[in-house]
Amino acid sequence: MAEISAKLVKELREKTGAGMMDCKKALQETEGNIEKASEWLRKKGISSAEKKAGKVAAEGLVGQYIHIGGRIGVLVEVNCQTDFVARNEAFKALVQNIAMQIAASKVEYVKISDIPAAIADKEKEIEMGRDDLSGKPEAMKEKIVQGRIEKRLKEMCLLDQAYVKDQNITISELLAQNVAQLGENIQVRRFVRFELGEGIEKEETDFAAEVAAQMGVSVDVESTTEEGIDAEASETEDASDEPKEEKKKESKKDGKKGKK
Numbered sequence: 001m002a003e004i005s006a007k008l009v010k011e012l013r014e015k016t017g018a019g020m021m022d023c024k025k026a027l028q029e030t031e032g033n034i035e036k037a038s039e040w041l042r043k044k045g046i047s048s049a050e051k052k053a054g055k056v057a058a059e060g061l062v063g064q065y066i067h068i069g070g071r072i073g074v075l076v077e078v079n080c081q082t083d084f085v086a087r088n089e090a091f092k093a094l095v096q097n098i099a100m101q102i103a104a105s106k107v108e109y110v111k112i113s114d115i116p117a118a119i120a121d122k123e124k125e126i127e128m129g130r131d132d133l134s135g136k137p138e139a140m141k142e143k144i145v146q147g148r149i150e151k152r153l154k155e156m157c158l159l160d161q162a163y164v165k166d167q168n169i170t171i172s173e174l175l176a177q178n179v180a181q182l183g184e185n186i187q188v189r190r191f192v193r194f195e196l197g198e199g200i201e202k203e204e205t206d207f208a209a210e211v212a213a214q215m216g217v218s219v220d221v222e223s224t225t226e227e228g229i230d231a232e233a234s235e236t237e238d239a240s241d242e243p244k245e246e247k248k249k250e251s252k253k254d255g256k257k258g259k260k
Contacts, residue, residue, distance in 0.1 A: 004028055014177045015169070016041050052081075052185040059086045060189075063095035065103050074099045076191035081184040094178050094186070100164065101171060102191050107158045110188050115153055123149050158188060 004027045012023040012034055018041050030036035060079035067073070078095045085091050109115050127133075127145040136144070154160035159172040169177075171188075179186050 004032060008032060008034070012037050012041075013180065015173055016176060016180070018180075052179055052183075055081055055185040057081050057185045057187050059083050060186075061086055061092065061095045063092075063099045065096065065099035067103050071196040072103050073194040074102045074191060076102060077189045079185075079187045079189050080182070085182050085184050088182060090178065091182060091186075094174075097163075097165065097174075098158075098171065098188060099191075101161065102158060102193055104164050105158070105161050106193070107161060108156045110157065110190065111159045112153050112157050115156060120149065120153065123152050127152075158191070 009023045016038055026037040026040045057079035059082055062077050065074045076099045127148045133141050161171050163169050163174050175186050
């Protein structure tokens with residue numbers, strides 16, 4: 001039987017929320033494999049995160065995050081079971097971290113089951129029409145498309161994102177860790193993300209042409225610009241010639257003085 005370290009037990013406990021002895025037994029049964037141990041715990045129904053998932057979570061906090069410069073803002077509702085946990089500093093920190101995650105990742109939904117069927121169908125339609133699938137057997141095409149759709153839908157969901165402060169875990173796993181720590185069911189219920197100017201089609205205008213139009217004058221911007229550059233160059237040349245003329249006059253005066 002593989003040697004099970006305390007560090008490995010702790011890692012599994014943080015990931016699943018199961019008890020220490022249950023985690024140790026799961027690791028022994030799976031020869032120290034974290035992923036298989038997690039699956040073993042789920043099958044046995046020992047994972048505390050899953051045990052608490054069915055409990056009503058109607059308390060919690062609405063957290064907010066405004067990015068530096070005020071260009072991105074997030075509101076998120078995270079629920080727990082009691083007001084006691086909602087006031088806990090660890091829970092407050094969790095809500096803040098989730099709000100920051102949403103600001104950083106541009107997600108649209110909390111979990112895959114929240115995505116409307118029409119969106120999933122549209123993604124499938126797009127993938128099925130890609131050129132790299134032409135000529136492939138239908139069965140193979142379906143399998144490839146299914147994999148791509150699953151990846152795309154996960155990209156749209158908060159719980160499937162890698163946690164920005166620890167890329168080794170997802171937001172779903174972060175929640176499970178906090179369930180184990182705080183002892184209550186914790187759920188992200190909803191969020192809204194604002195980005196300054198998002199969805200607004202910005203009109204690009206030519207300021208010179210706009211002024212000319214208001215004055216009822218047509219202006220060739222390119223020729224006007226060229227004339228301005230030529231005029232500026234001419235003025236520069238004239239300015240550079242002035243010292244030469246002054247030097248010529250001074251040399252003539254000096255010559256007259258010498259003759260006297």
